Amino acid sequence: MQTNIDWTVLERAALDVQARAHAPYSTYQVGAALLTASGRIFTGCNVENASYGLSICAERSAIVQMVAAGERDPIALVVVTPGTLKLGPGVESPPIGAPCGMCRQTLAEFADDLRIQMSVTGQEGLSRRTSLAALLPEAFRAKSG
Numbered sequence: 001m002q003t004n005i006d007w008t009v010l011e012r013a014a015l016d017v018q019a020r021a022h023a024p025y026s027t028y029q030v031g032a033a034l035l036t037a038s039g040r041i042f043t044g045c046n047v048e049n050a051s052y053g054l055s056i057c058a059e060r061s062a063i064v065q066m067v068a069a070g071e072r073d074p075i076a077l078v079v080v081t082p083g084t085l086k087l088g089p090g091v092e093s094p095p096i097g098a099p100c101g102m103c104r105q106t107l108a109e110f111a112d113d114l115r116i117q118m119s120v121t122g123q124e125g126l127s128r129r130t131s132l133a134a135l136l137p138e139a140f141r142a143k144s145g
């Protein structure tokens with residue numbers, strides 16, 4: 001059972017997979033690395049589609065890898081993003097990318113709480129730690145116990 005979190009190792013794993021993202025439409029490449037209680041790391045990247053709405057985020061892609069490997073207990077997540085994204089004319093995302101609502105809910109399926117680091121690739125100052133409970137309070141989920 002793992003409780004100490006090696007953020008450096010987790011961030012490196014997220015950076016590795018970020019480079020493999022399939023994001024030709026947004027050009028916004030995202031990498032995610034999940035640490036489970038057993039000490040294993042699962043990674044995921046966003047995979048976009050010409051039919052935009054079919055795209056899967058890096059975070060959910062990592063969760064799918066975790067579940068497929070038979071694991072169910074994530075304790076920490078690092079998400080790396082490229083910085084401000086131009087979403088449309090005069091519309092930008094914040095510099096530090098945070099998991100979208102769909103990914104927060106998907107994480108909540110597997111953890112009551114989870115440490116989360118959000119970092120902008122190559123910009124040490126643009127990094128923040130938070131938690132799933134902070135990002136998604138009062139989650140709708142199956143009752144535990």
Ligand SMILES: O=c1ccn([C@H]2C[C@H](O)[C@@H](CO)O2)c(=O)[nH]1
Nearest residue numbers: 026028030046057058098099100
């Ligand atoms: O936390 C996030 C936010 C966005 N994306 C992806 C979805 C889409 O491919 C692109 C732009 O939204 O980034 C993620 O993977 N994770």
Ligand SMILES: [Zn+2]
Nearest residue numbers: 057099100103
């Ligand atoms: Zn998402």
